[in-house]
Amino acid sequence: xxxxxxxxxxxxxxxxxxxxxxxxxxxxxxxxxxxxxxxxxxxxxxxxxxxxxxxxxxxxxxxxxxxxxxxxxxxxxxxxxxxxxxxxxxxxxxxxxxxxxxxxxxxxxxx
Amino acid sequence: xxxxxxxxxxxxxxxxxxxxxxxxxxxxxxxxxxxxxxxxxxxxxxxxxxxxxxxxxxxxxxxxxxxxxxxxxxxxxxxxxxxxxxxxxxxxxxxxxxxxxxxxxxxxxxxxxx
Numbered sequence: 537x538x539x540x541x542x543x544x545x546x547x548x549x550x551x552x553x554x555x556x557x558x559x560x561x562x563x564x565x566x567x568x569x570x571x572x573x574x575x576x577x578x579x580x581x582x583x584x585x586x587x588x589x590x591x592x593x594x595x596x597x598x599x600x601x602x603x604x605x606x607x608x609x610x611x612x613x614x615x616x617x618x619x620x621x622x623x624x625x626x627x628x629x630x631x632x633x634x635x636x637x638x639x640x641x642x643x644x645x646x647x
Numbered sequence: 648x649x650x651x652x653x654x655x656x657x658x659x660x661x662x663x664x665x666x667x668x669x670x671x672x673x674x675x676x677x678x679x680x681x682x683x684x685x686x687x688x689x690x691x692x693x694x695x696x697x698x699x700x701x702x703x704x705x706x707x708x709x710x711x712x713x714x715x716x717x718x719x720x721x722x723x724x725x726x727x728x729x730x731x732x733x734x735x736x737x738x739x740x741x742x743x744x745x746x747x748x749x750x751x752x753x754x755x756x757x758x759x760x761x
């Protein structure tokens with residue numbers, strides 16, 4: 537079993553929809569939780585960064601961490617065709633150097 | 648430049664050849680990470696530098712892989728005697744914090760071993 541599980545999709549939604557992306561994890565030592573967006577043939581781009589549990593909002597993006605359930609989510613409101621990309625969840629333990637990434641979910645937003 | 652720069656963008660190597668991949672992090676960034684990304688997968692950690700010190704190399708798959716950052720800025724990932732399973736995108740990331748988060752990634756080097 538992988539430390540971080542993420543449904544690879546693809547997920548296809550109409551423009552304007554609310555998108556929900558999720559990951560589960562098994563290592564309770566993880567304290568830092570990140571979401572990255574990766575366009576085709578580009579490097580990942582850091583979208584959201586959360587420490588421990590709780591919610592964080594940035595524009596159309598909201599990240600949620602539920603450590604009791606070992607479950608994290610990214611919500612995208614008013615999705616746009618330009619949001620079409622692969623979304624990677626990632627996490628790291630306190631004092632650790634290594635970040636563990638999920639396999640990524642491919643998202644398509646149709647105009 | 649403004650971002651993390653990697654070169655070459657694409658590299659084709661014959662099996663058994665040695666290759667060297669270069670990463671220019673953002674100026675002044677203390678932390679530098681190397682990751683390997685196979686097609687359809689998330690990046691997998693290879694190694695971490697804090698300035699010139701290699702503090703974690705637990706992700707290097709074999710002793711054919713070697714990384715250095717001698718002056719605490721530019722880093723090189725070297726793969727000796729390349730094999731087909733080494734074909735992947737190699738990503739470099741840097742950060743101002745130590746160890747910090749992989750805040751800024753380069754575009755990667757796509758290595759194909761034939």
